[in-house]
Amino acid sequence: MTNPKVGAILLSVITFIYLILMTNQAITLIQVDNPIAKIMGFALFGLPAVGIWSIIRELKFGLQVEALAKEVREQDLWPRFELELRPSGRPIRSSAEKVFAEYAEKAEKAPDDWHSWFNLSLAYDASGDSRRARASMRTAIAFRHKSS
16 A cells, blocks of 8 residues: 555544544534534534545545556556756746646647546646646546546
8 A cells, every 4th residue: 555545544534533523522512401502513513524525535536546547557658747857856837837738738639538638637736736637637537437
């Protein structure tokens, strides 16, 4: 098991324990003979529900990304980015933006190809735009499921 997986599982377990404790606190508040406490108790039930939903959603997303990455590696189609790097190993922004422009153009030319969206996601990530990287990866996942 890789370090990111161990970290994700550990954080999920810790969050799940927190959600159990939060649910217990909600039940305790509901049992108090005070209307404000009861309202707060019922409101607290929403937090565990949202928490469990978000954990499941993120774990599912991670597994789907891992499956796509494995497939890309097996097909030997992993993109090779020519990036100038800082001493820390992070790409220089101007270099990443050039790579991003190249992969954005490829995605525009093949909008239904999940490979182009996967590569665009990696280019977004290299450019430092993680929000768009995740959105592009979700698009790649959707197109991959359509094609199978």
